[in-house]
Amino acid sequence: MSDPSVATAVAPNRxxxxxxxxxxxxxxxxxxxxxxxxxxxxVRAVDGISFDIYRGETLGLVGESGSGKSTAGRTVLRLEKPxxxxxxxxxxxxxxxxxxxxxxxxxxxxMVFQNPHSSLNPRMTVASxxxxxxxxxxxxxxxxxxTRIGELLELVGLDPxxxxxxxxxxxxxQRQRIGIARAIALDPxxxxxxxxxxxxxxxxxxxxxxxxxxxxxxxxxxxxFISHDMSMVRHIADRVAVMYLGxxxxxxxxxxxxxxxxxxxxxxxxxxxxxxxxVVEGQRxxxxxxxxxxxxxxxxxxxxxxxxxxxxRDRCSVDVPESRxxxxxxxxxxxxxxxxxx
Amino acid sequence: xxxxxxxxxxxxxxxxxxxxxxxxxxEVRPGEFVGVVGESGSGKSVTMMSLxxxxxxxxxxxxxxxxxxxxxxxxxxxxxxxxTVRGGKxxxxxxxxxxxxxxxxxxxxxxxxxxxxxxxxxxxxxxETAANLLTMVGLPxxxxxxxxxxxxxxxxxxxxxxxxxxxACSPQLLIADEPTTALDVTVQAQIIxxxxxxxxxxxxxxxxxxxxxxxxxxxxxxxxxxYGGAIVEEARVADLYQRPxxxxxxxxxxxxxxxxxxxxxxxxxxxxPPSLYAAPTGCTFAPRCPHAFDRCLREVPVxxxxxxxxxxxxxxxxxxEAPRDV
Numbered sequence: 001m002s003d004p005s006v007a008t009a010v011a012p013n014r015x016x017x018x019x020x021x022x023x024x025x026x027x028x029x030x031x032x033x034x035x036x037x038x039x040x041x042x043v044r045a046v047d048g049i050s051f052d053i054y055r056g057e058t059l060g061l062v063g064e065s066g067s068g069k070s071t072a073g074r075t076v077l078r079l080e081k082p083x084x085x086x087x088x089x090x091x092x093x094x095x096x097x098x099x100x101x102x103x104x105x106x107x108x109x110x111m112v113f114q115n116p117h118s119s120l121n122p123r124m125t126v127a128s129x130x131x132x133x134x135x136x137x138x139x140x141x142x143x144x145x146x147t148r149i150g151e152l153l154e155l156v157g158l159d160p161x162x163x164x165x166x167x168x169x170x171x172x173x174q175r176q177r178i179g180i181a182r183a184i185a186l187d188p189x190x191x192x193x194x195x196x197x198x199x200x201x202x203x204x205x206x207x208x209x210x211x212x213x214x215x216x217x218x219x220x221x222x223x224x225f226i227s228h229d230m231s232m233v234r235h236i237a238d239r240v241a242v243m244y245l246g247x248x249x250x251x252x253x254x255x256x257x258x259x260x261x262x263x264x265x266x267x268x269x270x271x272x273x274x275x276x277x278x279v280v281e282g283q284r285x286x287x288x289x290x291x292x293x294x295x296x297x298x299x300x301x302x303x304x305x306x307x308x309x310x311x312x313r314d315r316c317s318v319d320v321p322e323s324r325x326x327x328x329x330x331x332x333x334x335x336x337x338x339x340x341x342x
Numbered sequence: 343x344x345x346x347x348x349x350x351x352x353x354x355x356x357x358x359x360x361x362x363x364x365x366x367x368x369e370v371r372p373g374e375f376v377g378v379v380g381e382s383g384s385g386k387s388v389t390m391m392s393l394x395x396x397x398x399x400x401x402x403x404x405x406x407x408x409x410x411x412x413x414x415x416x417x418x419x420x421x422x423x424x425x426t427v428r429g430g431k432x433x434x435x436x437x438x439x440x441x442x443x444x445x446x447x448x449x450x451x452x453x454x455x456x457x458x459x460x461x462x463x464x465x466x467x468x469x470e471t472a473a474n475l476l477t478m479v480g481l482p483x484x485x486x487x488x489x490x491x492x493x494x495x496x497x498x499x500x501x502x503x504x505x506x507x508x509x510a511c512s513p514q515l516l517i518a519d520e521p522t523t524a525l526d527v528t529v530q531a532q533i534i535x536x537x538x539x540x541x542x543x544x545x546x547x548x549x550x551x552x553x554x555x556x557x558x559x560x561x562x563x564x565x566x567x568x569y570g571g572a573i574v575e576e577a578r579v580a581d582l583y584q585r586p587x588x589x590x591x592x593x594x595x596x597x598x599x600x601x602x603x604x605x606x607x608x609x610x611x612x613x614x615p616p617s618l619y620a621a622p623t624g625c626t627f628a629p630r631c632p633h634a635f636d637r638c639l640r641e642v643p644v645x646x647x648x649x650x651x652x653x654x655x656x657x658x659x660x661x662x663e664a665p666r667d668v
Contacts, residue, residue, distance in 0.1 A: 064526035171614045201381040202553055206597035206610035213607075228527065231556075235599035235608065255604065272531035273601045274556030278579045280602060281560030288535050289528045292496045 017091070018052035019190055019222050020076065025049050025085035027068075027075045031297060043297045045071040047246030048085070050323070053190065058216070058223040060237030060254070062230055062269070066293050068246040073192045073226045077109055078102060089190070107137045107186035112212075114195035116175035120167040126153070126178055127163040133185045152181040155218075156211060173204035177211065184215060192224045197232065209236060230273045234258050239329070242266050245304040246296055248323070252330040262326065262337040265305050303334070311336065343547060344370040344393075344515060349407035351385075351392045354400060361621050362388045364571040366407075367645070370515065370547050377558030377579070378551045379594075380568035383615055386551045389568070390517050393417075394428055411515075430460040433508030437520040439500035443492040449476075449503050450488030456510045475506040480536055498529035505536065509544075517549045522557065534561065555598060559583060564651065567591050570616045570626025573645070577652040587654040587661070589631045625657070633658040635665060644668070 028042035045068045053059045063069040074080045076087055078094045087094040089105060097105070113119035120129055130149050134140060140148065150160035156177040167175055176196060183191050193212065197205040213236065216223060227233050233240055234254060241251040242265065250263040261267050264287075271287045289308045294300055300307045306316035315335055323333045351363040363385045370376050380386040391397050393409045393416055409416040411427065419427075428434070436442040444452060453475060454468035463471065469488065476484035479502040492500055501521060508516055518537075522530040538561065541548060552558055558565060558579070565582045567575040567590065575588040586592045593611040613630035616622075625631070628638040635658070643655040646668055659666045 064528060173614060201615060202555075203381060203594060203597060203611040204614065206608035207612070209599075210608055210610055230527070231599040231601040234601060234604065258601070258604075268528060270601065272527040274534075274554065274560060275600055275602050276555040276559050276583065276595060276598060277600075277602075278559045278583050281556075284560075286531070286535070288531055290532075292498055292529060293526070 018088075019055045019090060020053040020224075021086075021088040022052070022076060023050045023086050023088075025072070025075060025087060026083045027071050027080055028083045041297055043295075044246050044299060045296055046075055046082075047296075047299070049241075049243070049246070049248045051241055051248065051251060053222050053224060055189070055222055056216070056220050057238045058225050058236055060233035060240040061224060061226045061243060062228065062233050062240060063243035064228060064293055066245075066296060067243040068296065069226045069228075069243045070194055072243065073111075073194050073224055076224060077111055077192055079111070107133070108188050109190040109192070110183040110186070110188045112176075112179050112183050112191060112193045112196045115199050116172055116179055117167075117199070119179055120175055122167055125164050125166055126158075126170075129167070129178060130163075130181050130185055133182060137186055148185070152185055155184070155215065156181045157207075171204075172200050173207055176200060176208050180208075180211060180215065184219060184221075187219065188221065190222045190224070192226070194226045195228070196225075198227065198229065205232070212236070230269055242269065245294065245299050247304060247333065248331075249305065249334065250330075250332045251323075252327075252332075256327070256330050262330070262332045263305075263334045264309050264311055268308075268310070343372045343412065345410040346389075346393065347408045347410075349389060349392060349409065350405040351388050351397060351402060352405055353402045358619050361618050362402075362571050363392060364622055365642075366568075366571075366573055368566055368573060368576065370549060372514070373545045373547050375541060375548045375550065375561060375563045377562030377565040378549060378568060379553065379555055379558065379565060380551075381553055381615055383570075383618070384568040385571035386568045387519050388571075390434075390519060390549065390551060394432065394434065394517075395424060396434075426460065429456045429508075429513075430511045431514050433511070433513035433516045435501075435504050435508045435516065435518040435521045438524050439497055439504050440524070442504060443500055445492050447491075448488065449490050449492065449495070453488070453503070453507050453510055456507065460511045471510070472506070475510060476503070478509070478540070479503075479506045480532070481506075496529075497525055498532060501525060501529075501533055502536065505533075505540075509540070509546075512544070513546060515547045515549070517551070519551045520553070521550070523552070523554070530557070537561065555583075555594065567594075570622065571618055572622070572626065572642075573655065574627065575654045575656075577649070581649060581652050585649075585652075587648050587652070588627075588656050589633050589658070589660060590627050592660065593630075593632075625655075631658075633660065637665065 025046055026048055027046040028044050030039045031041040033040040061069050075082050082095050127149050130152055131145055134145055149163055153160045158177055197208050225236055237254050239253050240257045241248045244265050250266045268287045268289045275281055291308050294307060302317040302319055303321050306312040321333045321335045323331050325331050326338055347367050349363055349366045353360040353362055366389050378386045392404050404417060450472055453472040457463040457468040457471055472488055473484040476487055481487050481502050522533050550558055562579050565579050566573055569590050575591050586595055596609040597611055611630055616626045622642055624639040625643050628634040637657050643657050645653045645655045648654050657666055
């Protein structure tokens with residue numbers, strides 16, 4: 001039996017204003033050295049990214065480890081204070097809001113974490129984990145709260161009678177369901193999902209992804225879905241942004257990004273992902289990148305990707321490529337993105 | 343070349359005995375590339391560790407079974423003989439390149455160690471061979487790299503060093519336990535390319551353990567699918583992906599999204615993997631199986647041949663949509 005989730009993705013409402021609008025967002029972590037802890041440099045984890053997220057849509061954010069995708073997600077929710085740039089949430093800039101104003105907005109934006117083992121307090125019961133945001137932000141009676149917790153558990157496919165159990169009594173997939181129930185407890189508009197299924201077994205991943213899709217449909221949620229799994233992002237996202245060394249190198253509607261990727265890095269990522277089909281695998285073109293992702297504390301000059309790019313030219317090591325919209329909704333940061341085939 | 347027969351491995355835990363491997367039998371032929379797929383807890387790693395007697399005992403114990411490598415039984419031979427096999431005739435690559443290298447010894451020391459030990463090389467030849475090995479796995483400046491320590495290398499480079507160590511004594515069989523799981527996809531693609539080339543060059547037989555059905559699709563000759571400490575299906579790679587016979591294999595293939603296709607809803611396998619705190623009395627997949635019937639709960643399925651080189655351990659024939667007549 002499979003989850004009765006609805007297959008159709010909600011089409012992003014482009015006419016309306018974006019729910020979340022991120023502009024030139026930067027997050028640099030200082031590197032301190034010496035006796036006086038002087039700052040000697042910075043890890044440029046997020047280095048000027050811009051994107052919009054519309055109501056009810058899923059923006060996928062893919063990248064390798066060290067690309068800054070998790071920091072981007074945390075900074076968008078202002079779990080990290082941005083170094084520069086703005087994050088408009090329905091027109092209000094989260095980057096400059098005071099803590100008390102921010103707190104009023106918190107119920108509207110939530111997060112699902114990667115590791116369901118460390119993101120749930122082992123000493124709290126499921127009811128108190130899911131009930132905590134309700135206690136903090138809503139004034140419900142004990143009875144109302146209990147009813148709400150029961151509803152939430154049912155919504156995520158758990159038995160409401162298990163509300164008084166502790167996290168260790170649940171499997172990884174069930175714990176991730178608890179994390180999702182906590183995230184939707186306050187009826188948010190926007191959830192950042194930071195690798196929500198990577199820690200789960202393959203046969204469980206589909207259950208949780210289907211749940212996320214069903215909840216999105218029922219509650220009209222917008223997701224920022226952060227993942228290193230290109231196949232999973234293709235499945236769940238409406239639009240996809242590809243990050244490399246703190247920058248977005250390409251952003252496009254999902255089919256465009258997967259059918260006709262323009263950035264050499266996106267193409268390399270594509271060819272690196274194995275397909276579970278020996279026939280397809282036998283025929284694929286492979287672009288094998290050399291080396292590893294450089295350190296964000298000391299990023300290369302010019303285009304951050306030029307050190308590994310199979311088609312880099314002289315200009316790439318000097319000029320930083322601007323993000324250009326080459327087709328409606330398809331943004332690429334590469335000097336030579338419109339040159340055909342290589 | 344390697345023939346494993348009815349292997350059983352158990353672990354004592356505070357909560358009782360865990361029956362990790364329950365009657366696993368398979369073989370690997372010379373030069374063959376075998377992929378072993380399974381989720382965590384399916385017994386894939388424990389099976390391979392049991393073969394080389396790398397299971398910590400106690401709490402672990404190999405209860406019964408045999409593992410014939412050429413003509414010797416790996417499970418019965420004495421420690422001294424076993425030592426000539428480990429790292430000599432059989433190489434092992436572990437999952438985590440961060441913890442499986444010794445942080446206080448140089449890369450050179452760690453690659454030359456098996457050379458000196460098994461092949462009785464002198465220092466000069468050992469160093470030359472080590473440099474050649476590093477070049478072979480695609481590490482630039484091999485001579486310089488020999489002096490580096492593990493912390494100076496990235497994850498992908500460390501995994502290359504691990505491969506170089508495993509290959510040092512030209513083993514007949516190389517066992518790789520999730521060698522690319524801890525790596526990024528672009529680095530994983532590099533490692534897979536290296537392994538593909540090495541295999542064509544050296545003709546070493548390989549066992550590649552993974553949870554990723556994608557990784558082995560382009561690598562393996564034959565695939566073994568494990569679930570709940572047992573082999574549920576084994577087949578040539580094309581057969582397994584095109585005509586999967588076990589409900590678990592079928593469910594698994596339907597539940598993973600594909601990069602080259604825009605799917606609609608993912609079909610998921612309901613329920614959770616089994617706990618293995620009791621010796622199985624029926625099929626371990628039965629509680630999650632859409633086709634399960636009373637026999638599945640009563641009898642542990644036997645391995646049934648369903649085609650050339652294709653075996654499945656299931657009482658239900660999904661092609662005929664009826665219980666099997668065995």
